[in-house]
Amino acid sequence: MRIIVCLKPVPDPKHWNKLKLDPQTRTLVRTGIPGTINPLDRNALEEALRVREALGGEVIVLSMAPPDAQPVLKEALARGADRAVLLSDRVFAGSDTLATAYVLSEAIRTLGDFDLVLCGDETIDGGTAQVSAQLAEFLGVPNLMHVSSVDARPDAPWLVRSQIEHGCMVVEVKPPMVLSVVKAINEPRYVTLMNILQAEGKELAIWSAQDVNLSEPWVGLAGSPTQMADLLTPERKGRAEMLPGSPANQARALADRLHRLGFC
Amino acid sequence: MDFKFSDREELLRKTARDYAEKELPPRMEAMEETGEFPVELLPSMGAMGILGVITAPQYGGIGMGQLARIIVLEELGRVCPAIPMALQVHHMCTYAIGTWGNDEQKAKYLPRLAKGETMGVVAVTEPSGGSDVAGLQTTAKLEGDNYILNGRKCFITNSHTGDIWVVIARTGEGGKGLSAFIVEKDYPGAKTGRKENKVGLRGANTGELAFTNCEVPKENLLGQEGMGMSIAIRDIVECGRPGMTAVALGILNAVCEQAVKFANERSLYGKSISKLQAIQWYLAEIYSDLEISRLLAYRVGWMLDEKIDCAAESALAKQYACEAAARSARKAIEIHGSYGIMKEYPVQRLLRDALVTIPAGGTAEISKLVLARQALAVFGQG
Amino acid sequence: MIDHVDSKVWVFVEQRHGHVAEVGLELVGKALELAGLLEWKVAAVLVGHQLGEITERVLSYGVDEVLVADDPLLAEYCNEPYVKAIEGAVRLWQPEALLLGATAMGTDLAPRLAARLRTGLSAHCIDLKITPDGQLLSAVPGWGGSVLAQISCPRTKPQCATVMPGVFAMPEPGDNRGRVIPIEVHLQPEDVTYRVVEVKREEAPKSGLQTAEIVVAGGWGVGTKADWGLVEDLAAALNAAVGATRPPVDEGWAHEKQMIGQSGITVRPKLYIGVGISGHMHHLVGIKKPELMVAINSDPNAAIFDHCDIGIVGDLKEVVPGLTRAIREHSEAVSKKTER
Helix, strand or coil: CEEEEECCEEECHHHHHHCEEECCCCEEECCCCCEEECHHHHHHHHHHHHHHHHHCCEEEEEEECCHHHHHHHHHHHHCCCCEEEEECCHHHCCCCHHHHHHHHHHHHHHHCCCCEEEEECCCCCCCCCCHHHHHHHHHCCCEEEEEEEEECCCCCCEEEEEEECCEEEEEEECCCEEEEECHHHCCCCCCCHHHHHHHCCCEEEEECHHHCCCCCCCCCCCCCCCEEEEEECCCCCCCCEECCCCHHHHHHHHHHHHHHCCCC | CCCCCCHHHHHHHHHHHHHHHHHCHHHHHHHHHHCCCCHHHHHHHHHHCCCCCCCCHHHCCCCCCHHHHHHHHHHHHHHCCHHHHHHHHHHHHHHHHHHHCCHHHHHHHHHHHHHCCCEEEEECCECCECCCHHHCCCEEEEECCEEEEEEEEEEEECCCCEEEEEEEEECCCCHHHEEEEEEECCCCCEEEEEECCCCCCCCCCEEEEEEEEEEEEHHHEECCCCCHHHHHHHHHHHHHHHHHHHHHHHHHHHHHHHHHHHHHHCEECCEEHHHCHHHHHHHHHHHHHHHHHHHHHHHHHHHHHCCCCCHHHHHHHHHHHHHHHHHHHHHHHHHHHHHHHCCCCHHHHHHHHHHHHCCCCCCHHHHHHHHHHHHHHHHHCC | CCCCCCCCEEEECCEECCEECHHHHHHHHHHHHHHHHHCCCEEEEEEECCCHHHHHHHHCCCCCEEEEEECHHHCCCCHHHHHHHHHHHHHHHCCCEEEEECCHHHHHHHHHHHHHCCCCEEEEECEEEECCCCCEEEEEECHHHCCEEEEECCCCCCEEEEECCCCCCCCCCCCCCCEEEECCCCCCHHHCCEEEEEEEECCCCCCCCCCCCEEEEECHHHCCHHHHHHHHHHHHHHCCEEEECHHHHHHCCCCHHHEECCCCECECCCEEEEECCCCCHHHHCCECCCCEEEEEECCCCCHHHHCCCEEEECCHHHHHHHHHHHHHHHHHHHHHHHHC
């Protein structure tokens, strides 16, 4: 069983209040904000470990990110992945979801046969929730999103539960496949200190564009069909009327206002 | 010189923080009320490797060093300082057995301690005092295959939660007449006494141990007869004081966070009090104390891992960080005004916790003696 | 004989087991508005099996064409046959734009379809515009929620977008004026790459959020699960529904169904009170035109104060219980008056 977990390093959401928009370049300044594994990708990795525990095999984590993402991949190794591949090349910069999915799919082909690719359902930064399905499309295998449980059976089609509005559907599907998971699927285990030590002996390969076969043009900003036409600051009402005074006075003033307006 | 943490150390910090933030907050109220250590956490702390962080891998530990231990304890202490207080003494027990124990002793006790089957205890202090190690009165007499222990130990951390005790007792006269023993709680004549009711670090259990003709098998002598004094002092210097420093670092982190949070949230005269210079001075002092304490603590961790003698540095770090924790907590309370002395706000607890760290592992005065000796030695001979 | 299809803007109108997702009709309304600017026609795309009644219903919303892919293999949703059915029609009739609802089905179908067509897709849009030269501009709450990105798809067609349910108003049905055009599908059983064994419906907890007149929502700033009770108490005093941003849901203080915003639900209350909510766009886009918007936050620089009408900076643990008490006093006074 070969399981690949696509994992995105994102700025730690605990530090998002420090994110600043550079008005000149219209990019986000993230200096000093540590990277971390995208939260749902942690669930994807945990599920990969559980499938490996059930059926044996290896878990490979795969990221397309700048070279400074290495500590994040080391964390993934400490969490239990067997090895990691970091796809890092300037030509990948600016890739939209289609280009990202294409490059990841070629990296997966380079790794060889696989049974399962796991992703988080969405990332907390971009949040497009598109890469897993597009990756499956490029790989030509079935995919399911919003996955909340996986029953990996050795000699039968797997049973996968996928959340839909007001419920879920349970499907039978045969590997290889791509699944993207929701938070409810599992509770990721803690990294142990022993895991941290063991991870230091694991392989973290860094691949450039030369290491994968990119025959199609869908790479980087130039190969991305979507473009950011503009960045708008959301409509603002302007500064609110601020209620002054002690907490008791503020509370009283607001309650009186709500009362006058008929809300209580 | 390299002041950058390695990827391993950063990951270690993150790991400890994840664990602390998830597991500790739900238990803190009960710890504060009952004064009990949450023993139900021992299996998971064992599995995480927190309990065996400085224990060798062949005895079920992780085999990391003191710097790693300081980082882990600091992160636990940032959320709940009582936890690293208890753990640091547990580590002292593993350090004593791991350093001076023979293979049989290590194989018998260290895996249990690393796994979290029970906690470890180090018992030096007696009702007559703790710092005067040479004046200890608990006796141990060899009779046949057993040492017979008589005496009392007090202010012992983990007294009621730990089953494996490293006890210093007198086998002869003077400073050379002290020996260390591994005593199991179930040995005939061993008993736990009263539980103390501390003002701070309440979730770390503290109490008395009593020995009445307690029979300790002679193979439980740690090291040789007469090594008790050196074991006790080295355990304190190489493990206890760095551990207490880490507890203080945890408190300082929490103090800093609480002070900044309140200063940002509280507004006076229509603006946040964090804009007031009087408040900023407090914040600057608290932050400086945190940063200075960190530098001192990590240096000690590094020196210990490099096997460089650091008795003076260890005393300095411990004394500075614990005092800094107390005075910073005091300042954080000032920033909070009347809220600072309300139980709903953590700063009052942090001050109580900080006060308890000061005498633990050697009073400030003892640390100053060590530092004075160092100053006289380094600068005394022109 | 292959029909000719004129429509340039297509809307995938999702149905599952005969139940039409409202967002599909909301999008029909918006598509008619956008296409009208360029005098383009609009088609609804229906995929499934035995869709007669639904076809009629969709026609009543004013579309020019309804493209119907009807096949037994499409009876139960599976992305591969759905992609194949739509892909064939797109290649044949080459629409300029294709819109889908950001539902469980839409968010699964759209990316796979867009990748098959090697075209661009913008996700979870909260607004759509069209330029005179036919470029679709999608507003997507961006990075960290502090900005709105305008996404375009200048080089490939169709320009695809998924749109959050509830952001566009539900149109009124009128007279049928469109025509029905079948999509020819050539499916084999092996195209159904997974077999649906079971569809379970869960009774959704009745948060009543979507229809609530008053919504009290809490965010990360509430602090702990215990303090989440303060939000619920305030909501109880106001007879309001309780909403949440993502962190309280992730922390387990609130239920997933209570999440308001880009990846949650859209609310249209008269009064909204945000407690400990910093004001990222991801959340704010889920609040449609409240008459009064109030924010309570300990951080005076919280972005939400730029979006609300009344703001209180203060410690939630004091302000919120105080507010709850004061509101209860008013309500009690009112009910006493009514008793007399």
